[in-house]
Structures are given as structure tokens and as C-alpha cells.
Amino acid sequence: MLRVEALHAGYGRARILQGVDFALAAGEVMVLLGRNGAGKSTTLKSVIGLIRPSTGRIVFAGADIAGQVPYRIARAGLGYVPEERRIFTDLTVLENLEVGRQPARDGRAAWTIERLFALFPNLAELRHRPGGRMSGGEQQMLSIARTLMGNPSLILLDEPSEGLAPIIVEQMAHAIAAMKAEGVTILLAEQNLHFAARVADRAAVLEKGRIAWRGTMADAREGTLAANLGLDAAGQGFSIA
Numbered sequence: 001m002l003r004v005e006a007l008h009a010g011y012g013r014a015r016i017l018q019g020v021d022f023a024l025a026a027g028e029v030m031v032l033l034g035r036n037g038a039g040k041s042t043t044l045k046s047v048i049g050l051i052r053p054s055t056g057r058i059v060f061a062g063a064d065i066a067g068q069v070p071y072r073i074a075r076a077g078l079g080y081v082p083e084e085r086r087i088f089t090d091l092t093v094l095e096n097l098e099v100g101r102q103p104a105r106d107g108r109a110a111w112t113i114e115r116l117f118a119l120f121p122n123l124a125e126l127r128h129r130p131g132g133r134m135s136g137g138e139q140q141m142l143s144i145a146r147t148l149m150g151n152p153s154l155i156l157l158d159e160p161s162e163g164l165a166p167i168i169v170e171q172m173a174h175a176i177a178a179m180k181a182e183g184v185t186i187l188l189a190e191q192n193l194h195f196a197a198r199v200a201d202r203a204a205v206l207e208k209g210r211i212a213w214r215g216t217m218a219d220a221r222e223g224t225l226a227a228n229l230g231l232d233a234a235g236q237g238f239s240i241a
Contacts, residue, residue: 001026001154001185002047007056007066009046016042018209019056024154029176029186031196031217034206040189041083043206044156047187048080049073061153077105079152083159083189085143089132093123096131096142100149108151108183116145119175137168144175148184155179157188161195173198 002024010016016039024030032040045051047058049070058066065073074080088096097113104110117124120141126134131142140160147155160176161169169192176186176199190196196203197217205213 001028001061002187003057003059004043004047005057005059007043007046007053007058009042009051009053009056011042011051015054016209017046017053017056020206020209020211022204022211022214024185024187026153026185027180027183028202029180029188029200030202030204031200032187032189032206033191033193033196033203034189035191038206039209040206041158042209044080044158044187044189047073048078048156074150074152075102077151077153079147079150079155081140081143081147081155081157081160083162085136085139087131087139087142087146090130092130093127093134093142096146097149100146102150104151106153110151111148113149116148119148119178120145120171122171137164137171140164140168140172141175148179152184154185154187157186159189159191161190161192169195 004020004022007017007020008015020039020043022030032043034040042051046053049065049068049072053066056066057064060073060076060078063076065076088099091099094113097116117127122138123141123145126138131139134142144157144160160172164172173195179186188196188200200217202216203214204211
């Protein structure tokens with residue numbers, strides 16, 4: 001579904017990614033783990049076209065999309081949920097969802113508002129509320145739901161558990177499992193190893209813009225990542241030290 005090869009990218013003269021390589025199979029959930037500044041968000045932004053790579057290939061569904069503009073990549077079936085959420089604060093939940101609507105693709109059943117309300121019951125109760133009057137967790141759900149209205153084959157999630165209450169993180173984990181069951185391929189960037197272990201099949205660890213480790217989440221749960229990459233005492237994320 002997605003293959004990233006020898007990807008170099010950054011901001012101006014600052015080179016962040018230094019030859020990133022990974023592949024993601026259809027129907028799989030893969031997580032990019034790493035400390036702040038390791039290159040996780042830069043990788044996702046390069047895939048969706050918000051950052052133009054200096055070199056390397058990004059192959060989505062058989063087509064090289066490196067350097068294409070974001071709206072063309074989105075129309076090809078790749079969805080993106082940024083860390084900042086970026087919902088329309090003056091629009092209601094229903095209006096935000098309508099903004100993201102695209103036709104169904106690949107013969108799959110389209111995501112409808114009714115299906116999304118079943119996935120995120122909180123949104124059903126808030127359907128007429130403006131986005132700016134919602135909690136951070138509710139806005140995160142709305143951002144994901146709006147992206148799903150585009151019927152993506154692959155969705156990029158940037159730090160979906162960041163700053164959320166534990167009960168909302170639990171709901172987010174259930175939602176990702178439900179998306180996977182519907183055949184959506186998912187690439188997420190995370191610092192929370194416990195959350196990643198709940199939802200992902202495989203992990204790749206970014207360190208200073210390079211892939212430092214890759215393997216299954218079973219390997220990660222056995223302590224490989226915690227031992228080698230400086231998880232904090234609570235195991236909730238990567239320490240800065």
C-alpha cells in the first residue's frame with residue numbers, strides 16, 4: 001500500500017529525514033515511534049505532500065507521489081489527521097463532516113455520517129455543536145471522522161493520543177481497531193508505547209531522522225524498545241534524556 005525509500009526531507013536548510021525506509025501492507029497498522037524531534041511528523045507531512053522531499057521515493061498504491069501537491073494525494077485515497085487537528089471551529093460537527101466528503105473508492109462501502117456516529121458516539125450527541133466549543137478529545141474524534149468521510153485507503157494519524165484523557169485514549173484505540181476491521185490501512189506517529197502496542201501490528205523507531213529499529217509490536221511488548229530507547233519510568237513515552 002505504501003513504500004518509502006531513501007527519503008530525505010526537512011525545513012529550509014534543516015535536514016530532518018536522513019534516508020528513511022519502510023513499507024506498509026494493505027490492511028496493516030504501523031506506528032512510527034520516537035522522541036520529539038526524531039522526524040515522525042516530518043515523515044507524515046512528506047507522505048501527504050506538505051513537505052517536498054529533497055530526494056527519495058514515496059510510492060502509494062503503485063504510484064510515486066513524492067513531490068505531488070496535497071490535494072492530489074488526498075484525491076488518490078490518502079487521508080491525513082494532523083497533530084493540531086485543524087477542524088473548522090465555526091462549523092458544526094455535521095458541517096465539518098460534509099467538508100470532508102469524497103466518493104467511495106475501490107468498491108468499498110462509503111463512510112457515512114451514520115457509520116461515523118456509530119464509531120464515535122460522542123459526536124452523535126454533539127452533531128449541532130460548533131467545533132470550537134468541543135473538548136480536545138472530541139475535536140480529535142471529529143478530525144479523524146472528517147478524514148474518513150474522504151473514504152481513504154490509507155490514513156495518517158499524527159500523535160492521536162497526545163494530551164487526551166485516559167478514557168478518550170481508550171475510545172481512540174477502539175476506533176483504530178474498528179477502522180482496521182473495515183480494511184483501512186493506518187500509519188500513525190506516536191510517543192506512547194502502551195497505546196501503540198494496543199493498536200499497531202508493527203513499529204519503526206525513528207532516531208535523528210533515521211530508522212533505528214523495526215519489528216513487530218510483540219517484540220516491543222517484550223521490552224526491546226523500553227530497554228534500548230529510554231522509555232520513562234511510566235512507560236508512557238520516550239524520555240528526552
